[in-house]
Amino acid sequence: MRQRSLVILTSVLTTGALTLTACGSRDSGSKSDSSSTTLTIGVDAPLSGENSTTGLGIQYGVQIAVDDANKNNWVPGVKFKIKALDDKAQPATGQSNATAFTGQKDVVGAVGPLNSGVAQSMQQVFASANMVEISPSNTNPALTQGKDWATSKTRPYKTYFRTATTDALQGAFAADYAYNGLKKKKAFVVDDKQTYGAGLAGIFNSAFKKLGGSIAGTDHVNTGDTDFSSLVTKIKNSGADLLYYGGQYDESEKITKQLKGAGVKIPLFGGDGMFATTYIQTAGKAAEGDLATSVGVPADTLPAAKQFIATYKAKGYKGDYGAYGAYAYDAATAIIKAVKAVKDANGDKLPASNDLRSKVVDAVQKSDFEGISGKVAFDEYGDTTNKQLTVYQVANGAWKAVKTGTFNGS
């Protein structure tokens, strides 16, 4: 009897101790890791040199999405990794990067590029391989709606999508704010002769005139130029009350500095290509009062983006997430969710590589989820259905949102 009591008492205490010990170690790990498949998501953007501030924001936006997918086991049995290639903002380099992605069997889709002109050279390569390509930043309307987009929309490639809205809206939104918001009536319009910059400047030019404004003059610059003294003289002599620039921050940050340095105190207004912290850092006080439109609403008004921003900062990633980081995250997430949809529909197995790629294209087309930048879905052209825009203005050395807008074409 005594022995029996002793056994019971000791068993109770021992079991309790073992239970506490077991509960204290939660990190048991997944035994199925060894049998998982790893798929690669390609990233193409300028990662060095011109435009790399925003390009790196795209790369690390995708990296955080992939890390989240792996950590949270978004697709059971499938792990993801990224392969980032630098296109140096050059169409030919972008094209060879696209060829590299499509030639690597484990690449299931790609995010990028940054530049619309680079995208033009990549679209056909991805289409031939039936591989999905989602740009978080291309805004030229022709990429999704064809070269005659203004009169007759036709989708050129079913493999191309974007999470950024188009310059058709961005240019008109900027023109409205310049004319009705800033009360500017005489604009000088400059572009960098690139697909994105020339297209955006042209749309602004047309929209500003339709509103009743006049164009004091137009001119072009070359990417990589650093001396804009002759341009500054033309603008000064034109009597313009606003300079609109279609292009990237690399040139506009120098133009505004030289413009203000010459005593021409008119604001420089541009598109998402110059919405970067680098613009303010380089231009300094000359940037005060300058403006830029960008796609989407300010990231700090999106609760879901807060964790993304915190992670980006905590990791110490280079580049600027502000313009496209959240859209790159959502683009990568669309590919990852498409992989899951394909796997689920295929008896919980991944199809063979080529079949997987083409089915992922179809699944991305059906995307419908709440991303960190808002709702993620695509229309019949591959354009995002999230058509929000924001005007930012430099105030006290930082970009500040001054107006937001939403397009509803119905």
Add this chain to the structure above:
Amino acid sequence: MSGIGPVESVDSPELDGSYDVIGGDAPRLTDRWHALPPRARRAALAAGAVAVVAAGAVLLPPHPRADPAPPVPWPANVTEWRYVGLAQTTDSPTTTGYFRFAVTVDGGPPVAVRVIGAAFDGLTAQAVPEPSFTVRVGATRRITVQISVSDCSGLPLNADLAFLDVTLRNTRAIQHHSFIFGSNYSKDLSQLLHRACDTTKARPGPRPSGSAGSQNVDLS
């Protein structure tokens, strides 16, 4: 060792720290336990239970807490506007048009809406009959906006991507926001502008607050 205290006298020759308590036949813990009066045993058991519970509270991982309530969304991120068409009116003046919209709020608390302009200085816009209205989450409210031409000078008669400027307010923020509509609204607005400005010289009127200088005001 079980680690529950000395079970042998400290001077026992057998105390080498290697044997097991279980199965021992010398007077040990159980003998002492049964020698205790019932009241003392109950007190000891109660103390032991308290100790186990206390240890569990310290060592066990915390129970998953209910997720905190999601933050209140910014009103512009949950409010949708859709152009429905021209309102049926019989006696509107040539300088005034009535436009119907459907307003939906997808999440968060109710959103109070006020129409403040139609982008151009020569136009005034307001919701009628009440200039301000509230839309609750999940509901779609159909409203009528009266747009009047007050000054034809500087107005583009063929409106393209026409805007409606509003303020949106919920418990999170007040935002000035533009809703931009497609060809149907632009076409109907252009008809009003042509009707007002092709045949009449509209009188100058009060300037709408327009879209300038809008800011997001964080209330939280």
